[in-house]
Amino acid sequence: MKFKLVIAYDGANYEGWQTQKTGTGVQQVVENALGKLFPAKPALHGSSRTDTGVHALGMVGHFEIPSGEFKMSPRKLPLALNAWLPEDIRVLSAVRAPEKFHARFDAVRKQYRYFIWNHAAMNPLLRRSAWHVPARLSVPQMRTAAKLFVGTYDFQSFAANPGYKKENTVRTISRCEIKKSGPQITVIIEGDGFLYKMCRGMAGTIVQAGLGKFPADQIRTMLAQKDRRVAGMTAPAHGLVLWKVFY
Numbered sequence: 001m002k003f004k005l006v007i008a009y010d011g012a013n014y015e016g017w018q019t020q021k022t023g024t025g026v027q028q029v030v031e032n033a034l035g036k037l038f039p040a041k042p043a044l045h046g047s048s049r050t051d052t053g054v055h056a057l058g059m060v061g062h063f064e065i066p067s068g069e070f071k072m073s074p075r076k077l078p079l080a081l082n083a084w085l086p087e088d089i090r091v092l093s094a095v096r097a098p099e100k101f102h103a104r105f106d107a108v109r110k111q112y113r114y115f116i117w118n119h120a121a122m123n124p125l126l127r128r129s130a131w132h133v134p135a136r137l138s139v140p141q142m143r144t145a146a147k148l149f150v151g152t153y154d155f156q157s158f159a160a161n162p163g164y165k166k167e168n169t170v171r172t173i174s175r176c177e178i179k180k181s182g183p184q185i186t187v188i189i190e191g192d193g194f195l196y197k198m199c200r201g202m203a204g205t206i207v208q209a210g211l212g213k214f215p216a217d218q219i220r221t222m223l224a225q226k227d228r229r230v231a232g233m234t235a236p237a238h239g240l241v242l243w244k245v246f247y
Contacts, residue, residue, distance in 0.1 A: 003095065130239050150176050
């Protein structure tokens with residue numbers, strides 16, 4: 001039997017999603033909970049890798065167990081798993097999945113959201129989930145910059161070195177837009193895939209355009225040069241949330 005889980009977590013206490021040799025990944029913690037419920041101790045396969053300190057509301061994972069081990073209804077599975085999970089990780093839903101479903105390889109699009117608090121004083125309730133930018137941001141400039149990311153480009157200029165050579169650094173961004181609600185600014189990024197720290201490189205660059213550090217249309221030149229040194233900063237991890245995975 002195969003199950004699809006939707007998982008939310010506060011990434012502050014974890015070294016990202018993936019199981020780590022040093023430190024703790026969210027994947028490892030959920031697998032430990034699965035091991036408490038099922039003797040097969042199933043492996044959990046995730047849709048994405050999130051960096052250290054990055055959060056998720058819509059991480060998708062799947063696991064398989066022998067049918068004889070499943071002795072509850074699927075709707076009770078989140079309750080059973082959450083009883084074994086710490087408060088900063090929650091299984092939001094669980095459904096039976098088709099035999100050939102794969103959380104990572106079947107994903108067609110992912111949405112990340114980056115949260116910014118643009119006010120002289122930080123909102124203390126958001127200090128773990130939004131980047132405090134006290135200087136006034138130009139939202140029109142941010143919107144102009146964001147639009148220039150939409151399309152199929154080589155995003156090497158906005159990604160950090162993952163420690164190994166990537167064969168392909170071309171990605172397609174289908175949506176990159178700015179929403180504003182009072183002091184809170186949200187950068188919404190959707191694409192078919194993302195390079196290491198790419199969303200944070202895009203968000204940091206958009207913010208610097210909003211601060212007037214460079215003209216918004218310089219994004220075109222940054223993309224063309226395929227060099228991380230020419231683009232803007234990498235935004236802090238704690239403002240980023242894996243929002244949704246599309247299948």
